[in-house]
Amino acid sequence: MKNDSKKSKKNSQVAVASEVGFEEVKTQGLSQSQIIRRKFFSHKPAVAGLIFMILFTIFVYSAAGIHLGSDDAKITIHGWWQFSHEDILDPGPCADGCPSSVHPMGQLPNGRDYFAQVTRGSEISLMVMVVIGLLGGVIGTVVGAVSGFFGGIIDAIMMRITDFIITVPSILIGAVIGYRMGNLGVLYLAIFLGLFSWTGLTRLVRGEFLSLREREFVDAARVAGASNTRIIFKHILPNSIGVIIVSTTLLLSSSILVETGLSFLGFGVQAPDVSLGVLINTHQGEFLYAPWLFWWPGVIIVLIALSINFIGDGLRDAFDPRQKKQIKRKEFLAKSSTRDAVNKS
Amino acid sequence: MADTTPILQVDGLNVEFWVEGVWYPAVIDMNFTLSAGEVLAIVGESGSGKSTTAMGLMGLLAPNARSSGSVKVKGVEMLNQPAAVLRRYRGKEVAYIFQEPMTALNPVYTVGSQIVEVLRNHFEMGPAVARDRAIELLTMVELPNPVQAFDKYPHQLSGGQRQRAMIAQALACDPALLVADEPTTALDVTVQAEILDLMRNLKDKLNSAVLLITHDMGVVADLSDRILVMKDGLTVENDTSAVIFNNPKHPYTQSLLASVPKLGSVAVRTLEALAAKAAPVLEVTNLVIEYPKRGRIPAFRAVDDISFSIQPGEILGLVGESGSGKTTVGRAAIGLLPVHDGSIKILGNEIAGAKMRNLKSFRKDTGIVFQDPASSLNPRLPIGESIGEPLLLAREAKGDELNRRVEDLLDSVELPRSYRNRYPHELSGGQKQRVGIARALALSPKLLIADEPTSALDVSVQARFLDLLQELQDSLKFACLFITHDIAVVDILAHRIAVMQNGKLVEVGPRDQILNDPQELYTKSLLAAVPVPDPAEQKKRREARAKLLATAGK
Numbered sequence: 001m002k003n004d005s006k007k008s009k010k011n012s013q014v015a016v017a018s019e020v021g022f023e024e025v026k027t028q029g030l031s032q033s034q035i036i037r038r039k040f041f042s043h044k045p046a047v048a049g050l051i052f053m054i055l056f057t058i059f060v061y062s063a064a065g066i067h068l069g070s071d072d073a074k075i076t077i078h079g080w081w082q083f084s085h086e087d088i089l090d091p092g093p094c095a096d097g098c099p100s101s102v103h104p105m106g107q108l109p110n111g112r113d114y115f116a117q118v119t120r121g122s123e124i125s126l127m128v129m130v131v132i133g134l135l136g137g138v139i140g141t142v143v144g145a146v147s148g149f150f151g152g153i154i155d156a157i158m159m160r161i162t163d164f165i166i167t168v169p170s171i172l173i174g175a176v177i178g179y180r181m182g183n184l185g186v187l188y189l190a191i192f193l194g195l196f197s198w199t200g201l202t203r204l205v206r207g208e209f210l211s212l213r214e215r216e217f218v219d220a221a222r223v224a225g226a227s228n229t230r231i232i233f234k235h236i237l238p239n240s241i242g243v244i245i246v247s248t249t250l251l252l253s254s255s256i257l258v259e260t261g262l263s264f265l266g267f268g269v270q271a272p273d274v275s276l277g278v279l280i281n282t283h284q285g286e287f288l289y290a291p292w293l294f295w296w297p298g299v300i301i302v303l304i305a306l307s308i309n310f311i312g313d314g315l316r317d318a319f320d321p322r323q324k325k326q327i328k329r330k331e332f333l334a335k336s337s338t339r340d341a342v343n344k345s
Numbered sequence: 346m347a348d349t350t351p352i353l354q355v356d357g358l359n360v361e362f363w364v365e366g367v368w369y370p371a372v373i374d375m376n377f378t379l380s381a382g383e384v385l386a387i388v389g390e391s392g393s394g395k396s397t398t399a400m401g402l403m404g405l406l407a408p409n410a411r412s413s414g415s416v417k418v419k420g421v422e423m424l425n426q427p428a429a430v431l432r433r434y435r436g437k438e439v440a441y442i443f444q445e446p447m448t449a450l451n452p453v454y455t456v457g458s459q460i461v462e463v464l465r466n467h468f469e470m471g472p473a474v475a476r477d478r479a480i481e482l483l484t485m486v487e488l489p490n491p492v493q494a495f496d497k498y499p500h501q502l503s504g505g506q507r508q509r510a511m512i513a514q515a516l517a518c519d520p521a522l523l524v525a526d527e528p529t530t531a532l533d534v535t536v537q538a539e540i541l542d543l544m545r546n547l548k549d550k551l552n553s554a555v556l557l558i559t560h561d562m563g564v565v566a567d568l569s570d571r572i573l574v575m576k577d578g579l580t581v582e583n584d585t586s587a588v589i590f591n592n593p594k595h596p597y598t599q600s601l602l603a604s605v606p607k608l609g610s611v612a613v614r615t616l617e618a619l620a621a622k623a624a625p626v627l628e629v630t631n632l633v634i635e636y637p638k639r640g641r642i643p644a645f646r647a648v649d650d651i652s653f654s655i656q657p658g659e660i661l662g663l664v665g666e667s668g669s670g671k672t673t674v675g676r677a678a679i680g681l682l683p684v685h686d687g688s689i690k691i692l693g694n695e696i697a698g699a700k701m702r703n704l705k706s707f708r709k710d711t712g713i714v715f716q717d718p719a720s721s722l723n724p725r726l727p728i729g730e731s732i733g734e735p736l737l738l739a740r741e742a743k744g745d746e747l748n749r750r751v752e753d754l755l756d757s758v759e760l761p762r763s764y765r766n767r768y769p770h771e772l773s774g775g776q777k778q779r780v781g782i783a784r785a786l787a788l789s790p791k792l793l794i795a796d797e798p799t800s801a802l803d804v805s806v807q808a809r810f811l812d813l814l815q816e817l818q819d820s821l822k823f824a825c826l827f828i829t830h831d832i833a834v835v836d837i838l839a840h841r842i843a844v845m846q847n848g849k850l851v852e853v854g855p856r857d858q859i860l861n862d863p864q865e866l867y868t869k870s871l872l873a874a875v876p877v878p879d880p881a882e883q884k885k886r887r888e889a890r891a892k893l894l895a896t897a898g899k
Contacts, residue, residue, distance in 0.1 A: 215720050215721075216715040216716070216717060216720045216721035217720065217721050217722055217723040217724075217731075219676075219681055219713075219715070219721075220713070220715060220721050220722075220723075220731075220781075220784065221723070221734065222681065223679055223680075223681070223708060223711070223712070223713050223735075224708070224734045224735035224738055224784070224787075225705055225708040225709075225735060225738040225739055226734065226738055230738075235723050235726075238723075238725040238726075239723070239724060239725055241725075
């Protein structure tokens with residue numbers, strides 16, 4: 001992250017300097033980041049996913065407000081929605097709790113507003129997802145980079161540790177941690193899950209580093225006097241960013257499912273707090289007579305997982321320079337016939 | 346022959362590629378005919394459309410290509426025919442030999458089974474018969490131990506042997522037309538000479554027509570009857586080989602011929618005021634480098650007891666075949682490889698066994714240009730940043746000063762300053778190699794190591810690159826270890842030449858002595874194998890080489 005900002009600063013300096021000096025800047029070709037951005041934004045599902053995630057996050061956080069800390073030291077900022085997920089209310093216009101104008105997503109049998117529950121649940125799930133994704137991404141990248149770059153004994157030790165963690169099922173780790181840490185708050189659960197979810201990324205980054213460190217530009221940097229840290233972060237890491245981003249987005253969408261699974265089993269988020277998984281778990285019994293209690297959180301989970309996967313897809317395509325748009329056969333024929341017509345006339 | 350239909354007849358062939366909404370022509374209105382037993386060479390720089398022509402003949406182009414015109418093989422139209430029709434001709438009537446035998450052969454099948462596959466695709470043939478025929482083919486291409494070679498995987502053969510196996514596969518069905526796309530580019534000169542001999546003999550034996558695609562005028566002179574020169578998709582000149590070489594009409598053909606480095610064509614480069622007393626910039630004594638053993642593979646001694654030195658301002662050409670250890674010497678001299686035994690001194694400082702930290706001080710005095718421009722520049726860094734990196738890391742300059750220095754360096758390698766924000770993939774091979782030089786010279790080193798800097802470049806680009814290097818050397822007076830497999834290149838640049846074989850130094854001496862009066866047999870055979878871009882001269886050289894090898898055999 002630090003490295004990226006440094007690089008972009010330098011780029012902008014260079015750009016400023018040359019804009020002062022030269023006219024050609026305007027006619028210059030696209031830079032790598034522009035190419036990537038353009039490619040990403042031409043990937044329609046990815047853009048749709050990105051827009052959905054941004055709007056959904058803003059919507060959820062503004063509606064439910066922000067609730068941080070445990071019971072004795074609470075920081076609470078209320079959202080625009082009139083009810084909180086902890087309020088116990090009288091039954092609304094619809095006696096069995098079905099959606100109505102006051103409670104657009106319905107009401108729980110105990111009177112809680114379901115819209116407040118779902119927005120709060122989404123908030124928790126998103127937070128868990130980001131924490132796991134960040135932790136897993138950073139640890140995975142660093143461990144993989146160090147291990148692949150140095151090789152030898154360091155690599156052997158790090159990979160055996162990785163192997164060990166891979167052999168322990170994540171649901172078991174989650175269950176143990178959830179059981180032990182559940183009362184500390186969901187943030188701790190997310191952090192602990194993050195500490196165990198970096199292994200897949202590590203393997204990929206290590207492989208990437210193993211092949212990239214043999215490239216001549218690494219030798220060139222070394223001859224120029226670059227230190228190992230500089231070679232890792234400045235020269236090799238930007239070249240493996242594609243793998244890192246793709247794998248991290250996959251980690252993100254799988255982490256939301258892990259949290260959901262854990263909460264479903266009763267190890268994750270605990271009442272009165274809710275997450276999307278908790279909501280599904282507690283209301284599975286009511287599926288037949290109050291199906292909306294199941295559908296709202298279920299659909300939201302699917303949408304989040306889908307849009308993150310779409311974003312990951314778009315990023316992977318954008319970062320891969322070999323990825324070119326394939327011409328469709330129909331388009332191809334159409335183009336050639338118009339061209340022939342132009343040629344003839 | 347009673348049958349007068351030419352083997353291959355191409356009329357008005359056009360090939361275009363559809364790239365992001367625009368049709369780009371790659372081959373424009375090409376016409377030629379080719380009869381049995383004849384060799385036609387298509388010559389041109391990379392990007393001129395010669396490989397596109399070859400692939401376009403049998404509809405092997407990428408899906409974004411379209412072609413028009415007519416291509417007839419033995420009178421049958423091939424262009425835009427359904428794949429089923431083409432498949433009957435591919436491999437049977439028209440066979441291909443590709444540039445890189447390692448990638449063109451499937452690494453998970455044995456060489457033999459790949460030949461058998463071709464045979465059984467086209468003929469009703471039992472496995473045992475096909476096997477016999479395959480061994481017969483391997484014998485025909487003079488592969489040593491054909492019976493054993495049949496069961497070998499491509500990686501177990503050397504480069505030349507793989508190319509022989511490729512030729513055997515191509516000849517499996519006695520094709521009427523053999524298309525050879527840069528068949529010797531990936532090979533050493535001596536191996537190249539052997540493959541060219543083989544192709545000439547086989548062509549005479551089988552009476553096939555050969556379409557040879559190459560950028561090497563020496564190869565063309567050696568083999569072809571007629572030459573077609575291409576530039577930017579257009580046919581520039583199409584005539585017999587004698588006319589093209591002795592009396593080229595088109596200016597492009599003339600410049601192409603002029604840019605081919607010729608042995609002994611340059612005046613001797615004297616090293617003015619080369620005081621023998623001056624302390625050598627690089628002094629290598631009894632150098633041994635080993636690649637340590639890995640598992641069951643024993644340690645490999647890549648460089649064995651080598652001693653030489655380079656004076657200030659001198660260019661030493663280090664010549665040898667691939668695998669001779671010349672690149673290893675270069676990398677060790679700059680501290681990229683650990684030294685097993687012996688010593689390497691740069692400006693009097695010992696670097697063998699030195700720690701990373703101590704190496705830093707001498708980095709300032711050395712620079713290296715790598716072989717592959719595509720791999721030696723970081724694809725995610727703008728080239729200005731790549732060039733400026735040594736300056737930045739040596740704390741020589743930063744900020745505005747760094748900008749200015751980078752611009753000066755771009756000027757000195759004749760690249761526009763506006764290129765500094767470009768990424769390596771936006772540059773051509775020659776331009777990338779210039780960036781490599783600019784980076785190597787950023788700190789005005791006293792020693793430059795150039796590791797085959799021209800092997801990935803076209804002849805005309807190579808000629809310009811060598812001029813540039815020579816100018817820079819004249820003005821900056823750095824000492825240079827120039828590593829190459831191409832003796833003709835060394836001939837232009839070097840003051841002295843060192844020849845390596847199998848990790849040992851065979852011969853070191855002044856340029857003239859090595860080129861005109863080589864003492865060692867290996868040097869002689871290396872020199873004899875270099876093809877010369879002149880058919881008559883090349884014929885003489887070929888015979889001389891055969892004689893030399895015959896005497897060596899005794």
